[in-house]
Structures are given as structure tokens and as C-alpha cells.
Amino acid sequence: xSETLARSGLRVRTPAVYGWAAAALVLIAVPFxxxxxxxxxxxxxxxxxxxxxGINLLTGATGQLSMxxxxxxxxxxxxxxxxxxxxxxxxxxxGLPGWLAAVLAxxxxxxxxxxxxxxxxxxxxxxxxxxxxALIFIGQHVLFxxxxxxxxxxxxxxxxxxxxxxxxxxxxxxxxxxxxxxVEKLWYLGLVLLLGGVLFARGVxxxxxxxxxxxxxxxxxxxxxxxxxxARYRAAVFVLSxxxxxxxxxxxxxxxxxxxxxYFGMALSLEYLxxxxxxxxxxxxxxxxxxxxxxxxxxxxxxxxDALPLVSAPGTGGIAPGEAARYLYGAAVxxxxxxxxxxxxxxxxxxxxxxxxxxxxxxPKGANNPKSPTVTDPTPTPTHTPSNEPSGxxx
Numbered sequence: 001x002s003e004t005l006a007r008s009g010l011r012v013r014t015p016a017v018y019g020w021a022a023a024a025l026v027l028i029a030v031p032f033x034x035x036x037x038x039x040x041x042x043x044x045x046x047x048x049x050x051x052x053x054g055i056n057l058l059t060g061a062t063g064q065l066s067m068x069x070x071x072x073x074x075x076x077x078x079x080x081x082x083x084x085x086x087x088x089x090x091x092x093x094x095g096l097p098g099w100l101a102a103v104l105a106x107x108x109x110x111x112x113x114x115x116x117x118x119x120x121x122x123x124x125x126x127x128x129x130x131x132x133x134a135l136i137f138i139g140q141h142v143l144f145x146x147x148x149x150x151x152x153x154x155x156x157x158x159x160x161x162x163x164x165x166x167x168x169x170x171x172x173x174x175x176x177x178x179x180x181x182x183v184e185k186l187w188y189l190g191l192v193l194l195l196g197g198v199l200f201a202r203g204v205x206x207x208x209x210x211x212x213x214x215x216x217x218x219x220x221x222x223x224x225x226x227x228x229x230x231a232r233y234r235a236a237v238f239v240l241s242x243x244x245x246x247x248x249x250x251x252x253x254x255x256x257x258x259x260x261x262x263y264f265g266m267a268l269s270l271e272y273l274x275x276x277x278x279x280x281x282x283x284x285x286x287x288x289x290x291x292x293x294x295x296x297x298x299x300x301x302x303x304x305x306d307a308l309p310l311v312s313a314p315g316t317g318g319i320a321p322g323e324a325a326r327y328l329y330g331a332a333v334x335x336x337x338x339x340x341x342x343x344x345x346x347x348x349x350x351x352x353x354x355x356x357x358x359x360x361x362x363x364p365k366g367a368n369n370p371k372s373p374t375v376t377d378p379t380p381t382p383t384h385t386p387s388n389e390p391s392g393x394x395x
Contacts, residue, residue, distance in 0.1 A: 005020075024265050027191060031184040032176065039183040040255065047252045048291035051227060052275040053201050053284055054244025059273070060066070060281035061205060062237045065125060068116075068132030068239035069272045071139040072109045072242040074264035075156075077152055077247025078143070079105035081259055084159040091156050092149045094242030098168075102250045105229045109246020117235035136266050143261035158253045160303040161189075169253060186254055191300035193251060194288075197244065204240075214282070248353045277333050280343030289344040293332070298325035 055069045083101035085093025096104070113120075119131055143150045160169035160182070166395060168186050172179040203211055215223040216230055224230050252342060253259050271294055279290025305311045311324050319327075329388035336343050 003260035007209075012105070025119065028188075031180065032178050033186050034185055036181075036302065037299075039187055041296055042147050042250070043183060043186055043190050043255045044299065045077035045292040045295045046194045047248050048272075048275060049194055049244050049257065049288040050197050050251065050291075051248035051272055052279065052287040052291035054165075054241040054248070054271050056279075056282065056284070057201060057213070057244070057285040058237050058241040059277050060235060060283070061210065061217060062286070063124070063214045063220075064234055064238065065129040065268050066120075066132045066238075066241070067129045067266070068135030069131075069138075069241075069245050070244035070264045070266070070268035071135040071267070071381065072112060072250035073252065073261075074139050074143060074261075075109040075242075076246030077157075077259045078249075079246070079252035080250045080253055081156050081158055084161075085156070086159070086236070089157060091151055093159075098159065101159075102161060106243050107247040107251050109249065110243040112237040113242025114235075116242075117238045118240035121235035133266070136269060140261065140265060143264065150259070150261060152297045153261065155258050155361060156309050158257050158259060159256055163189075169293045182257070185361070186251075190251055190256075193247065197247070198284055198288065198386050201244075201287075205284065209233070210223050217282075245248040258305050271329075276343075278336050278343055280345030283345035285348070286343045286345030289348070293344070294329050297329060298322050301325050308312065 030042065030224045032239075049175055049360055051069065051073060058064045058066055074333050080101050082092055083094050083096045084098050085091060086095040087093045094101075103168070111119060116132075120128060128278050144153060162168070166173075168182055168189065170181045172181060173185070174180070175184075177182075205213070212223065212228045212233055215226065215228055216233055217246065220230055275290035276287055277290070278293055279288065280286025298321055301308065301324050305321050308324075310319050311321055312319070340347060
């Protein structure tokens with residue numbers, strides 16, 4: 001069977017398949033064994049990974065700098081509350097079913113990105129970064145002052161999501177004699193959303209849109225000469241990135257169970273930029289890895305602050321866990337830029353960009369490429385000289 005697949009051009013990696021299957025089983029079994037803290041930390045990591053995938057499509061794959069990612073997370077979170085709220089708390093709400101409210105909230109984030117997309121299609125680099133920075137200031141002003149919609153400084157409660165007759169709240173549901181509350185139920189929802197987001201982004205990057213996005217990132221003028229509509233692609237990717245952020249915002253609201261305007265500030269946008277730099281620009285796996293790293297670090301420091309030197313609870317004289325986390329992933333950004341430009345994704349892949357490595361960027365027609373021609377002559381020629389020997393040198 002494996003020989004047939006190999007002849008058809010598909011590479012069979014049995015250890016990788018077993019590894020992914022084992023990881024899937026572990027993730028499915030996690031709610032049965034871990035307490036609420038670890039489940040909630042994992043859910044925040046999923047939220048961060050979803051949002052990081054969106055900004056990585058924009059910044060890493062297309063080369064468009066955005067400082068307003070937190071704005072679109074806020075649109076998704078507050079949009080869900082407004083669509084699903086029933087108005088009993090004195091705040092505006094349409095009382096729609098939870099699943100429909102979530103879909104409309106993601107669409108609303110995409111619509112907000114579409115309104116800004118003409119600007120995103122024509123600006124690039126620092127100019128787009130400064131323009132998107134204005135979204136943060138506008139969003140913060142609206143969130144703090146539109147009391148009837150957002151609840152002002154105190155925020156607003158998040159209505160629970162109902163899907164297929166299952167309500168994702170703290171009403172206990174016994175599964176194999178294990179009580180499932182809100183975080184246990186949301187764990188599986190987060191896994192499904194993250195898996196769907198990863199697969200969709202990988203499909204985009206591996207297809208024609210991904211090649212066009214990379215061409216725009218590497219050489220905008222050459223991409224235009226080749227017939228790629230640069231402004232249209234930039235605008236479309238900005239909308240897609242906004243929808244990813246909106247989806248992350250909806251999941252974040254469901255996990256927090258309360259939206260707070262202060263959370264969706266400039267610091268959150270900077271954290272997302274740190275995620276994609278640490279994880280690896282242009283890589284979906286890198287976005288997930290960077291999101292997990294940056295989101296889990298402050299929670300772990302807060303959990304184990306008593307056992308760590310110099311780190312203590314806020315107001316006790318030491319470095320607060322949140323501040324220590326910012327120092328650490330700030331140092332991680334500097335280390336990645338200086339010593340590991342490909343980020344965690346390149347490190348996990350065994351530095352695929354190293355010259356002479358089969359299948360890497362230094363050997364695009366290496367032995368692992370199923371489309372590479374087969375050399376039947378055992379005698380090496382200067383054309384097929386191995387990369388570790390001088391060209392033309394006899395064996």
C-alpha cells in the first residue's frame with residue numbers, strides 16, 4: 001500500500017501519522033483529567049492561535065503590517081454579545097440564537113475589515129501600521145463610551161452559546177462520570193474551531209492565493225507585472241485576517257464570560273505581532289506555536305510565582321507575572337530575530353532552509369520531492385554533484 005502511494009507521488013510518514021494520532025487522543029482526553037486552570041489556559045492558547053493565524057496571513061504571508069488586530073477581536077466579542085443578548089441586563093441585544101450570533105459576529109468583523117480594506121489595499125509597511133493603529137484608538141473610545149452597547153468600563157456579561165441542543169455554560173453534564181462544565185464543553189469547541197482555522201489557512205497558503213500573497217510580499221512590483229491584482233489581494237487578505245480575529249474574539253468572550261474594553265488595547269495587538277515573529281512569519285504551524293507560547297507564559301508565571309525568583313504577586317514588591325512575561329517574550333523576539341529568523345516553526349522542522357538539505361529551500365529538487373527526476377546513472381556527473389563536494393570534482 002505504501003509502495004503504491006509512493007509511486008503516485010504521496011509521501012508516507014508513518015511515525016508522523018502515529019504522532020498526530022497520539023496528540024489528537026491526548027487533546028480529546030484532556031478534559032477528563034485536568035482541572036479548570038489548565039483547561040482555561042489551553043482555551044486562551046487556542047484563542048491566541050486563531051488570532052495569530054489571521055495576522056500571520058496578513059503580515060507573514062502578504063507583508064502587510066497591522067497594528068489594529070485587537071480592534072477586530074473586540075468587534076467579534078462585542079458583536080456576539082450584542083447579537084445574542086436578550087436585553088435583560090439593560091444593554092442592547094437582539095436575542096438571536098447563540099450559533100447565529102457567533103456567525104454574524106465573525107461576519108461583522110469581516111465587514112469592518114472590508115470597510116477598511118480600500119486603505120489596506122493601497123498602503124503598505126509602516127504607513128499601514130500607523131493607519132491601523134487609529135483603529136485601536138477609535139475602538140477604545142467606542143468601547144468605553146457606548147454604554148448601552150458595551151457596558152462601558154465594566155463591560156458586559158457574555159450570553160452562553162447553544163449549539164445542537166448543548167449549552168456551553170456551567171450547567172454540569174456527566175460524561176463517563178466526569179462532570180463537564182463550561183470550560184470542558186468549550187474545550188472541544190475550541191479544538192474544532194482551531195482545526196478548521198488551521199486547515200483553511202494551510203489550504204489558502206498552499207494554493208494559488210498563497211503563491212500570489214507570497215509574490216506580493218517578496219516583490220510587489222514584479223507581482224503586478226505578472227498580472228496579480230495587488231490591491232485586490234491585499235484588501236481580500238485584510239478581510240480574511242479580520243474574520244479570523246473576529247472568530248478568536250467570539251471564543252475569547254465565551255471563555256472569559258465577560259467582555260472588558262481595557263483588554264482590547266494596543267498591548268494585545270503587540271502581543272499578536274510577537275506571536276507571529278516568535279512562531280515564524282508566514283507559517284501556520286508557527287502562528288499556532290507562537291500563540292501558545294505567548295498566551296501560556298504569563299499564566300504559568302502567575303501560577304508558579306511563589307516558586308520563581310524575582311516574580312511575585314502584584315503589589316508585593318517584586319516583578320508581577322504579567323510584566324515578567326512581557327520581558328521574557330520580548331527577549332524571545334530579539335533572540336528569534338538575531339539567531340532564528342524562521343522562528344519556532346523552523347526550529348521544529350530541523351532548519352529546512354539549510355543549504356544542501358533534501359527538500360529544503362537550499363535543495364528545492366531534493367530526494368524528498370516526488371516531482372524530481374530520477375537519476376538512473378550511478379556515475380555522478382558535474383550536474384548531479386552532491387552539495388558537500390566541489391562542483392566537477394571526481395569521487
